[in-house]
Amino acid sequence: MEHKHNHTDKLLLKTGEGRTYQCGTMKAVFKADENETDNKYSISEWWLEPNSEGPGAHLHEENDEIFYGIEGTTSILVGDEWHNIEKGTFLRIPARTIHDFANKTNEKCGVLNFFIPGGFERNMPSIVKWFEENK
Template identity: 55%
Template sequence: MNDRNDTTARRSILLAPGEGRHYAMGSISATFKADGAETAGGYSISEWWLEPHTQGPGAHAHPEDDIFYVIEGIMSFLIGDEWIDASSGSFVLAPGGVTHDFENRGDSRAGVLNFSHPGDFERHMPDIADWFSAHPPGPA
C-alpha cells in the first residue's frame, strides 16, 4: 500500500549540497531532491540552474502547480502572457493550467528551487533531457 496517508513506506531524506539525481542539459541543469516515489506522490522538489543568458524550457502548461523560489541571481518568469523578473528570495506560483516559462536574462548564473504539486514530474525528465540534447537552449 502506497497511498498518501501511508507514511510507513516513506523514509527521511538528507542530501548534502549538490546531491540528488542530476540532469545536465547544456546550459541548464536540474537536480531532483525528492520525487513522487519519496513523497507518496504529493510533490517533487528540484533545483534548476541556468547559465547567464539562457532560455528555459519554453512556454508550456501542465495540470500540476509549479512553485518557484529563486535561490540565486535573477530569473525571468513568464506567467500567462506577462514576463516578470524575480530576484533571489522571490516566490513565484504558476497554478496548474497556466502557461509559464523561465529563463536567465542576466550576466550571472541563476537558480530556483522548484516544487511541483502533485508529484511525479520527474518521470518526464529523461525525455526532457533528450529534448534539450537535440535542441540546446538558446540565448535569452
C-alpha cells in the same frame, strides 16, 4: 527510476546532491520526487547559465508549480507577463497557466521548484534526450 529512499524515510541532501539532469544550458537537480513523497510533490533545483533560454512556454494540465529564488535573478513568464525572481522571491503558478523561465542576466541563476502533485521527474529522461538532439 531508481531511488534509495521511499516516502517513509528521512531525506538529507547536501548542496549539489540529488539526481542531476543536464538540459542544454539548464541543469535540474531533483531533491525529492514521487517515490520519496508518495506522489504528493516533487522538489528540484533549476540552474540556468548566463543569458540562456529556459524550456519554452508550456503549461501543466493538473499541476501547480512553485518557484523560489535561490541565486541570481530568474525571469519567469506567467501568462503574458515576465517577472524577475530574485533570491527569496516566491511565485506560485496555478495549473493550466502558460509559463516559461530564462536567465536574462550575465550571472548564473537558480530557483527551487515544487511541482504539485509529483510525477514530473518521469519526463526528465525524454527532456534530456530532446535537448541532446536539438542543441
